[in-house]
Amino acid sequence: MSVQHTHITNRNPLTELIDVERHVGFMLSINFEEAVLLSNDYWKEIVGGIPMNSFLLASSFYKGNYEQTPNIDREVILLRVLGPSELPIDRTRLDAMIDSYSKRTQLERAKKPVGMETYDFDVLDGFDPFTHTELQFGALRCRIVGSFYIKEGILNLGSDVENFASASHLRAYKPTSEALRTIVNFVDPIRKKQADTKAKELGFTQSPKNFNLGSVRYTSTDRMHRSGKEALVPVGVNPLDFLGRRTAVFGMTRTGKSNMVKTMVSAVSLAGMKDNVTIGQCIFDINGEYANANNQDAGSSIADVFGEKVICYRGTKPPRTGFKDLRNNFYQEPQVGLKIIQELLQEGKGLANDMSILANSISLDEPPAEAGESDKSRWMRRIAAFKALLYKNGFETTGKEKVRFGVDKQILRQILQKIYPDVLNEAIERSSKEKWTQEEIKNFAFNHFPKYSEGVSLRDAARFFEDARQADRIIQKEYDPQGKQVGFWKSLQKSGTADPWFDDELSTLANLIGSKNALGNYIKVASYLKPVAEHHSIASSSEVESDIYKLLANGFIVIIDLSVGHSKVRESISERIARNIFSQSMGIFHNGKTPPNIVVYVEEAHNLIGRNAEPDETWPRIAKEGAKAHLSLVYATQEPSSIQPNIMANTENWIVTHLNNDDELRVLGKFYDFSDFIQSLKRAQDVGFARVKTLSSPYVVPTQIDLFEPKKIKAKIAEINIASSSSVAEEQSNFQPDIWG
Secondary structure (H helix, E strand, C coil): CCCCCCCCCCCCCCHHHCCHHHEEEEEEEECCCEEEEEEEHHHHHHCCCCCCCCEEEEECCCHHHHHHCCHHHCCEEEEEEEEEECCCCHHHHHHHHHHHHHHHHHHHHHHCCCCCCCCCCCCCCCCCHHHHHHHCEEEEEEEEEEEEEEECCEEEEECCCCCCCCCCCCEEECCCHHHHHHHHCCCCHHHHHHHHHHHHHHCCCCCCCCEEEEEECCCCCCCCCCCCCCCCCEEEECHHHHCCCEEEEECCCCCCHHHHHHHHHHHHHHHHHHCCCCEEEEEEECCCCCCCCCCCHHHCCHHHHHHHHEEEEECCCCCCCCEEECCECCCCCHHHHHHHHHHHHCCCCCCCHHHHHHHHCCCCCCCCCCCCHHHHHHHHHHHHHHHHHHHHCCCCCCCCCEECCCCCHHHHHHHHHHCCHHHHHHHHHHHHHHCCCHHHHHHHHHCCCCCHHHCEEHHHHHHHHHHHHHHHHHHHHHCCCCCCCCCCCCCCECCCCCCECCCHHHHHHHHHHHCECCCCCECCCHHHHHHHHHHECCCCCCCHHHHHHHHHHCCCEEEEECCCCCHHHHHHHHHHHHHHHHHHHHHHHHCCCCCCEEEEEECCHHHCCCCCCCCCCHHHHHHHHHHHHCEEEEEEECCHHHCCHHHHHCCCEEEECCCCCHHHHHHHCCCCCHHHHHHHHHHCCCCCEEEEECCCCCCCEEEEECCCCHHHHHHHHHHHHHHHHHHHHHHHHCCCCCCCC
């Protein structure tokens, strides 16, 4: 709710907070942190009760005596009820109650049958009027949340009290619905100016209007404070709070986290549509509930509600049309393919030596530009061998894939001698008949091989690496370091060098291509690699991450459906996409340009954003640095303790439902004033009952979150589209051509 900048000469918003008919107590004591009130059962009954964690107001004035109130007392203190407090007379009252009840039981026993003695009662429950009145009084302990006051004619709120009097004459009041609306939707004037500035920076003509997040709810039992007699007070949130900010959504499964995220996605999208501001939103959907309709939310998903504005990707073979393939083409992106294979293999136990090397040691990273030709040649051979390995183990191809790598003629000669001696023999026989020159003999022999440097099929590449590795084994077996060698070479090697052509990594890849280790023994390669083939797709774009960023920059809602597939691959895909979003946005920012507005949502965040992540890793960097590049992070989990501490420390918005674990609650209690709600959060399991702290709000507000209602959101989208069409038509009708043009 926006702040009304009304001067006190016409209307005093401070006195309007107080309604003397809602009086609930007197101030007994106060300090800078807490206050103790003397209340009465009758006063509580008149106002419909005082729930735990409810807001109260304390002042020494009301509308009729404000002008006579000393300046030092011209403030209203905002309190939150924490629980009962002891009074010095509590022991005396307890003695009186014990004495009364025990005497009453003795008297009734003489008049009534056994077991029926205490069933009769009157309004005073056996007490005399004076004693009964005394027993109705009790004390309430309250947290001091802040102080409302007038400054330059405008209502302000400080987060503390500037002064307190030992001889306090403050009275406490339960706020009316209108006063409560002001309390829970209050935005400080300074914060409002900052929001207006931020809105223009993000492309809005003015700060967008609040959307209704829900209504005030204090306790799980809502028989009185949310009854028909008390109007439900809406809690508004500015969509701007979620742009360029960090938002935490915490709570157990089935307590409304996903409902909250859907509401947030809708509010941000609608705000952008209303003001024609481009906002991209990327949802990492662990459970598939944003991309796919389910039994919740009237059977609709975000994808159903926003239609063409939503693009869905899936990490395995898409189940139907409407999904794009998130999987990478391992032939086009071998480094990504190797990383996925390694992540899956590292979970296996008892791997053969070559499989273990593939899982842990091999790299396909391209050498730096300043590297020598030898390093570049070795890298190209590794790339070719890796692709040949994929081909041999059933990774789908288009049939058009080619690989290129250089092969020295001496290598080919050695392969001919050890693997294809018949080719050499035929060349010699034909040369004697046809009088070939030495050069013609070589050409005939080498023509047995395709032109590897010009590009060959995966099948030819696989055959070459199998042959080369087998020749290498034969040569090594023939070589005897004691001088009794049968062959000339000690291994497969290029001309003019004694270095082996097969380095350790290439040897491993070649062994796996042929499914034989260095000794020629069989390796179960296919059983490990064929299951990984489902994570590869020839149908996907070679630039999936870039495609996603372009969609976000153009204001689409991109849903990454991660509900199927291996968890390791899921983490890898998510991190890769997030890293690309971060690096591209930061690159635009560092070039002095304005990055697009992008909000990143992470469901079940404990699966993707680990507590042990280093500060320089992708997710912590998005949390710490993303705001300046117009990047927002929304993360939802039931395990606050699992989130990297730097991310928690940089979070401005908090939406928390039921948590059942003391350890998780202790983590939460370190932030803002959530410590006041620890017991309530643990006990109340009601769906959608949340405690909300947003950037604009100075304190936590207990809120019942509204349900995500697809029909209402679709209706709002239609309204915006109609208004937008009318605006365009009006502009066109008012257009006057330049006749002098």
